[in-house]
Amino acid sequence: MIADLIQNTLDGLGIGAAYALLALGFTLIFGVLRRANLSYGAAIMFGCYAATWAHVNFGAGLLLLALITVAGAVLAGAYVERLCFAPHRQGSAIAAMVASFAVWMQFEELATLVMPTHLYAFPALYEGAPLALGPYTLRIDALAMLGAAFAACVLLWWTLYRTRFGLAVRAVVEQPDAAALAGINVPWVFVRVFALASAIGGVAGYLVVASHGQITPMLGMWSTLKGLLAMMLGGLGSLPGAVVGGLALGLLEAHSQWFLGPQLRDLIAYLLLFVLLAARVPWMNTRSAS
Amino acid sequence: MDEYTIGVLTNIGLFSFVALSAYLLLIAGELSFGQQAFFGVGAYAGGMLTALYGWPLPLAAAAAMALGALAQFLVGLPTLRLRGLYFAMATLAAAEMARILFELFHWRRVINGELAGPDGTQGFRGIRWVFEHGIEPIEYLAMVYGLLAVVLAGFLFVERSRLGATLRSVGQDPELAASVGIDIQRVKLGVAAAAGALAALGGVLYAHHNTYIEPRNFDIMLGVHSLAYALIGGLGTAFGPLLGVVLDIGALEGSRVFHGYRMVAFGGLVAVLLVFRPRGLLDERMVRWLRTRFT
Numbered sequence: 001m002i003a004d005l006i007q008n009t010l011d012g013l014g015i016g017a018a019y020a021l022l023a024l025g026f027t028l029i030f031g032v033l034r035r036a037n038l039s040y041g042a043a044i045m046f047g048c049y050a051a052t053w054a055h056v057n058f059g060a061g062l063l064l065l066a067l068i069t070v071a072g073a074v075l076a077g078a079y080v081e082r083l084c085f086a087p088h089r090q091g092s093a094i095a096a097m098v099a100s101f102a103v104w105m106q107f108e109e110l111a112t113l114v115m116p117t118h119l120y121a122f123p124a125l126y127e128g129a130p131l132a133l134g135p136y137t138l139r140i141d142a143l144a145m146l147g148a149a150f151a152a153c154v155l156l157w158w159t160l161y162r163t164r165f166g167l168a169v170r171a172v173v174e175q176p177d178a179a180a181l182a183g184i185n186v187p188w189v190f191v192r193v194f195a196l197a198s199a200i201g202g203v204a205g206y207l208v209v210a211s212h213g214q215i216t217p218m219l220g221m222w223s224t225l226k227g228l229l230a231m232m233l234g235g236l237g238s239l240p241g242a243v244v245g246g247l248a249l250g251l252l253e254a255h256s257q258w259f260l261g262p263q264l265r266d267l268i269a270y271l272l273l274f275v276l277l278a279a280r281v282p283w284m285n286t287r288s289a290s
Numbered sequence: 291m292d293e294y295t296i297g298v299l300t301n302i303g304l305f306s307f308v309a310l311s312a313y314l315l316l317i318a319g320e321l322s323f324g325q326q327a328f329f330g331v332g333a334y335a336g337g338m339l340t341a342l343y344g345w346p347l348p349l350a351a352a353a354a355m356a357l358g359a360l361a362q363f364l365v366g367l368p369t370l371r372l373r374g375l376y377f378a379m380a381t382l383a384a385a386e387m388a389r390i391l392f393e394l395f396h397w398r399r400v401i402n403g404e405l406a407g408p409d410g411t412q413g414f415r416g417i418r419w420v421f422e423h424g425i426e427p428i429e430y431l432a433m434v435y436g437l438l439a440v441v442l443a444g445f446l447f448v449e450r451s452r453l454g455a456t457l458r459s460v461g462q463d464p465e466l467a468a469s470v471g472i473d474i475q476r477v478k479l480g481v482a483a484a485a486g487a488l489a490a491l492g493g494v495l496y497a498h499h500n501t502y503i504e505p506r507n508f509d510i511m512l513g514v515h516s517l518a519y520a521l522i523g524g525l526g527t528a529f530g531p532l533l534g535v536v537l538d539i540g541a542l543e544g545s546r547v548f549h550g551y552r553m554v555a556f557g558g559l560v561a562v563l564l565v566f567r568p569r570g571l572l573d574e575r576m577v578r579w580l581r582t583r584f585t
Contacts, residue, residue, distance in 0.1 A: 036378075083558075083562070084564075092568040093374070094517075095568035095569070098560070099561040099564045101517075102518065102561045102564075104557075105553040105556070105557040106553060106558060109551070109553035110554055221511075225510070263394055267387055267391070270384075270390070273380075273383045274387065277369060277380040278380065280372070284376070286372055
């Protein structure tokens, strides 16, 4: 019993780290633009499919695949920013969201056109046996996800609080008009934030796909839903909240899957979000305008 | 008309109901990612009442609409005070819960010596009331459009009335609406119930057109499509969402000009369209212009 709990906790932290990365990317975009980017997961999927394509056709290796995934996600993210968000910066949030949904459909169809089979194998991050810690096992790819999530958080913190770019981002978040008056090129900050968020998403996508060892067109919707869920659970718009939300979602899923099965696992995550929103818990800032 | 055309036209009619339900909420200022749930509630409830309990379709449709209205009213009760993305995410959470509950829902009865009824992820087949009552596809098409015409007439009547002005004021400036004595929560709950009933009606008709439904039919794709239909077609008039559905299903499915690239072309077109017309083709200004032109 206790052993199960500990093992589930270890597993949950691994996948939770990936959720945390997805939520971080979502939060960056939401924090800066106050808009939800529905094609976030689709852009990640675009990167992962680009890598799969390179693997199938040229047998590209692990490191190269990771680079292609991130580059593909950044490229797709830039396209989304230019087409769906830049034109609506002062205008309708709903129009931007629906436009990003339309682009999601584009990416999804493109993926199935270029790679027509439903499922492709993706080279695994680590082939060997899991690490044994007494009675417990620790998957190496879960460790890698935790490590990558931790590194991404540190890097992000450093970027936002220790660089000129970070200062500009924070200024744009707090006072967009004043930031523009102070000489900050606000549209350029948006593009770069989008690229940064997409790169983080690309890392998350790569880790998830490599740890599953396969890729399907469901990846886009999966990443978007998990990222949104983790972002909302942690309080919309807070970076530490996104990390906590992601890890909490991973832990919740691992435990509920073990005790109740996969269908109830998803049900419980959505139920928790619904109840927290309805109860208007303070950390979600539901009382402030958005 | 050949079978295929009738099928496409029927689908346009069916999805217009759920697009109109998303439109109604948008007019009142609420963004819902969850209309698919009430479409699903209608499909399951209506299908069960005719296929398992021998109800006539009109009665089953009325009951399903009542259930859809109640369901969205109950979801709206704790969530309609939330704003923007918070409300959208709450509706998404509710809809995904509904989809998973459909997956867990088994209600099998022996009908004519065979087990029938919802069977979890295996779906719910044999919703044959239309077929058993000798209704031809073209007659069913006429039924769907007859109902759609009634609903549209209702929309047009409401939009020209005081109630329509109330709805738009709640949607566009809730503070102002509240200051002139409008009870925003009450208006929004009414809108939610009406939207739930509309989506459920679409669901009943969908179930009886397809004769087979499964939980996957009611995932987030349907919900966001409904929203997109309303926004592409335009938020100025109830004809807007209809135009959106026609553009997507009709023009592209019907002509098949884009072959495999349907969504690549359509998705790009929608994103570009929204740059120039962020409230859709038939937005408020366009509607006003058309009205001065033709009346």
